[in-house]
Amino acid sequence: MADGEEDMDEYEEEDNDSLARHDLCMVIEKTEGKARCAAIAIYHKGNTYGHLFKTSLVGKPVVVSMDMEFNRFVFRNNDKLWYPDAMNSIFGKKIISECYGSIHKYIRSLGVPLYAPKNLKEAFLSEMESIITESLRTWAANPNMEVKEAMTNMLFRITIKKVIGFESDSPSTKELRKKFELFFQGAVSFPIYVPGIKFYQSMQARKYVQKVLKDLLKQRISTPQNRYGDFLDIVVEELQSEEALVDENFMVDLVCGLIFACIALTPTTLTIGMKFITDSPNVVEALTEEHDAILKKREVVNSRITWEEFKYMKFTNQVINEMVRVSSHGPGIFR
Structure with missing residues (x-):
């Protein structure tokens, strides 16, 4: 190999290394709580042991890779997911760890009608505007605000309306918001089911959410002629079809996971976007x-x-795409 080619390979390796470390630093800056602690620990271990090393996460042995080429190889050749026991218990193993291949395609097919262009044009855009406008008025009336928390509350109201049809300002919605907050706190924790422990509180929240969703689902199934224009309509239709591939318990976990996914990642992106926009008066x-x-x-x-x-x-769309590009949602991806 020529000297120039060797230099180029060394440059690319160093460039990949700097990108991986830069991404992890971005995660440390943007995350909080246990996710932030995990990211900091991984960063320091990476400095000591290199890009590929063994460690443990909530009592489970794991291999951490910060090598871009190796990560690309893993993602291309292994679609099996792995998550900590606490996350499997809170969200349901079939939805978290076993959601790949045909099951993943099936779940995606269920969600497509909800965000299809026709649905966006006829209802979703207007519903979203109403909640966002109301939220902006509330924020404007306060001398200060916690941006990420405000974004999470706003997105939860939008999501809960579109997924299960709950009005954004109802007492049930507010109570569900509290329960889903407990999901966050227990997702990466030791799965010890003892009162007072975060995992125990998360599992209690799971029981509450599941009961609410099961009761609502039974009510919808008993009156299939009523349509509400939400994701639960699709769920009811699927469960009543002769070719249903899943049962009611799976659907309850799916709805729960969908709500959590909508509020777990997007608020961070919006918060980062607001920070960047604030720092860019020309934008x-x-x-x-x-x-x-x-x-x-x-x-x-x-x-x-x-x-x-x-x-x-057009320009607004470019700003949104840039916000998505520069934001890192979590400290890592499990495989």
């Missing part, structure tokens, strides 16, 4: 100009946003 100016141009074309200024207006937001 704020461009966004304002684009939105003002849309408002000037309206016959009624205070009317609801339309699908055509949404498609016109």
Whole structure:
């Protein structure tokens, strides 16, 4: 191999190394609680032992890889998921660790109608605008706010409405929000079922959420003629079909996991995006100009946003894509 080629290989290896460490540093900056502690520990171990080393996570032996090429190889050749025992217990093993291959495709097929363009145009866009507008008014009335918590609450209200049809300001929604917060706290913990332990509290929250969802599902199944335009409509239709591949327990865990997934990752992205936008006045100016141009074309200024207006937001879409690109949701991916 020529000297120039060797130098290029060394450069690429160093570049991959810096990217991996940069991504982990970004995770440390953006996460909190046990996820942050785990990311910091992995970063220090990586400095000591290199890109590939053995350690333990909540009592389970694991191999940590920060090598980009090796990670790419694993993702291409192994689609089997592994998660800590606590996460399997809280969310259901079939939904977490065994959700790959045909099962994963099946779950994706269930969710497609919910976010299909027709559904987005007719209902979801308007529903989302109402909740976001109300949230913005609430934030504006407060002297200060915790951005990530506010984003999580807003997204939970949007998600709970679209998934199970609960009104965003109902007492049931507020109680479910508290229970899902306990899911966060116990997801990466030692699976010790003792009162006072985070895992115990998370499992109690799981029992509550499952009961609420099962009762709601039974009510929907008993009145299949009623349609609410949410994900539970799709679930009921699937369970009543002659070719149903799953049972009620699976669907309850699926709904629970879907709600959690919507509020576990997106708030972080939005929080990071708000920080970047705040630090970039030129971006704020461009966004304002684009939105003002849309408002000037309206016959009624205070009317609801339309699908055509949404498609016109070219720069807004670029900002959203950039927010997704630069954000890292978690300290790692399990395999």
